[in-house]
Amino acid sequence: MIDAFWRAFVHLAHPRVLMWTLFPLLTMGGLIVGAAWLGWEPAVDGVRTTLTRFDLSNAALQWLDSVGANSLRAMLAPIVVVSLALPIVVVGTLVLVGWVITPVAVHLVARWRFPGLVRLHGAKLWQSIVWSLLCALAALLALAASLPLWLIPPLALVLPPLVWGWLAYRVFAFDVLADHASAEERRHLMHVHRWPLLAMGVATGVLGALPTLVWSLGAATLVLAPFLLAASVWLYTVVFAFAVLWFAHYALQRLERLRAASAPPPAVPPARPPEPTAGPPVAALVDPAIDPPMDPPPAAPRDANP
Numbered sequence: 001m002i003d004a005f006w007r008a009f010v011h012l013a014h015p016r017v018l019m020w021t022l023f024p025l026l027t028m029g030g031l032i033v034g035a036a037w038l039g040w041e042p043a044v045d046g047v048r049t050t051l052t053r054f055d056l057s058n059a060a061l062q063w064l065d066s067v068g069a070n071s072l073r074a075m076l077a078p079i080v081v082v083s084l085a086l087p088i089v090v091v092g093t094l095v096l097v098g099w100v101i102t103p104v105a106v107h108l109v110a111r112w113r114f115p116g117l118v119r120l121h122g123a124k125l126w127q128s129i130v131w132s133l134l135c136a137l138a139a140l141l142a143l144a145a146s147l148p149l150w151l152i153p154p155l156a157l158v159l160p161p162l163v164w165g166w167l168a169y170r171v172f173a174f175d176v177l178a179d180h181a182s183a184e185e186r187r188h189l190m191h192v193h194r195w196p197l198l199a200m201g202v203a204t205g206v207l208g209a210l211p212t213l214v215w216s217l218g219a220a221t222l223v224l225a226p227f228l229l230a231a232s233v234w235l236y237t238v239v240f241a242f243a244v245l246w247f248a249h250y251a252l253q254r255l256e257r258l259r260a261a262s263a264p265p266p267a268v269p270p271a272r273p274p275e276p277t278a279g280p281p282v283a284a285l286v287d288p289a290i291d292p293p294m295d296p297p298p299a300a301p302r303d304a305n306p
Contacts, residue, residue, distance in 0.1 A: 001196055001250060008245035011108065017241055020104050024096040024237045028089065029230035036229075040081075048077040085229065087143050087160075090208065091136045093233050094167060097240040098132050102175040102248075105241065109248040110180065117256055122186050123178035132171050139167040161205035168208075168240070169194075169201030172247040181255050189254055200250065204243040208236060 011017065110117055123131075142163050150156040177186040190197065 001200060004246055004249035004253065007113075007249045008242055011105075011112075011245050012238075012242050014108060016108065017101070017105060017245070020101050021234065021237045021241055023100050024093050025230075025234045027096060028092050028233045031092075032085075032089065032229045032233070033227075043081050044077045047080045082229070086232075087140060089229055089233060090164065090236055091140060091167070093236040094164075094171065094240050095132050095136050097237060097244060098171045098175050099129065101237075101241050102172065102244050103179070105244045106176050106179060106248045106252075109245065109252060113249070114252050114256055117180055117252060117259075119180050120182040120185070121179060122182040122184075123174070128175055128178050131174050135167055135170045139163050142166075161202060161209050164205030164208050165198065165202030166205075167201070168204040168243055169198045172201070172204075172240075172244055173197050173251060176244065176248045176251045177255065180252060185255060185258060189251060189258065193251075193254055196250070197247070200243070200246060204239065204246075207239045207242070210235070210239070 143160070146155075146159050146163070149159060173190050174186070177189060181189065
C-alpha cells in the first residue's frame with residue numbers, strides 16, 4: 001500500500017492525468033452553475049418555507065431570534081441547500097472520474113510498470129457503468145439514512161468519510177481491474193484484499209473531506225456557494241484521480257502476483273542419454289593365458305622373375 005501510495009503521488013503530476021481532470025470539472029461544474037442559475041433562489045425559498053412549517057424547526061428559528069442570531073437564521077436555509085447538494089456533487093464527481101480518468105490512469109500505470117500483463121477484459125463498459133451507478137445509489141441511501149446521526153459531532157466527522165471510502169473502494173477496485181483481470185480474478189482479488197482496499201478507500205474518503213473546509217471560511221462562502229461548489233469539483237477530481245492511480249498500482253501488482261503464483265512450472269527438457277565413453281584398447285581385452293595367439297597370415301609368394 002505504501003509503495004503504491006508514493007507511486008500514485010508521483011504519477012499524479014503527469015500532464016495527461018492533469019488534463020483529463022478538467023473533464024469532470026467542466027461537466028459537473030457546468031451542471032452546478034446551470035442548476036444554481038435556474039433554481040438557487042427557489043431552492044432556498046422552498047427550504048425556508050419548509051423549515052417554518054414544522055414545529056421543531058420553527059421553535060429553533062424563534063429561539064435564534066430571541067438570542068439575537070438573526071444572521072444565523074438567514075444563513076440556515078442556504079446551509080441546508082448546500083448540505084443537500086454537496087453529497088450529490090461528490091458522488092457525481094466520483095462516478096465521472098471512474099468513467100473518464102480510470103481508463104487513462106490504468107493504461108499509463110500498465111504501460112509504465114506492468115507492460116507484460118495480459119488483458120483478459122473481464123468486464124464490459126456497460127457493466128462498469130451499472131456497477132458504479134448501483135454503488136452510488138447505495139452510498140446516497142446510506143448518507144440519507146445516517147443524517148440524524150450527523151447531529152452527534154463525532155459521528156458527523158466519521159460517517160461521511162466511511163461512506164465515501166466504501167464507495168471509492170467498490171467503484172475504483174472494480175474499474176481498475178475491469179480491463180486486465182478476468183471476472184474470476186477480479187472477484188478473487190476484491191474478496192481476498194478487501195480490507196487493504198477498504199482502508200485505501202477510507203483514506204480517500206478522508207482526503208475527499210478536505211475540500212469541504214472551503215465552507216468554513218464564513219458567511220461569504222454562502223454568497224458564492226454555486227461558484228465554490230464548482231471549484232470544489234476540481235479538488236474532488238484531483239483527490240479521486242490520485243485514488244485511481246493508487247488503486248491501479250496496488251491492484252495490478254496483486255493481479256501480477258496472483259498470475260505468477262498460479263502459473264504452471266516451466267517444463268523441464270528431457271535428459272539426454274549419456275555419451276558413450278572410450279573403453280580400453282582391444283589388445284588389453286585379450287588374455288594370453290586363455291586365448292592362444294593367432295598365427296600370422298601367410299606371406300605372399302615372391303615372383304621368380306626379377
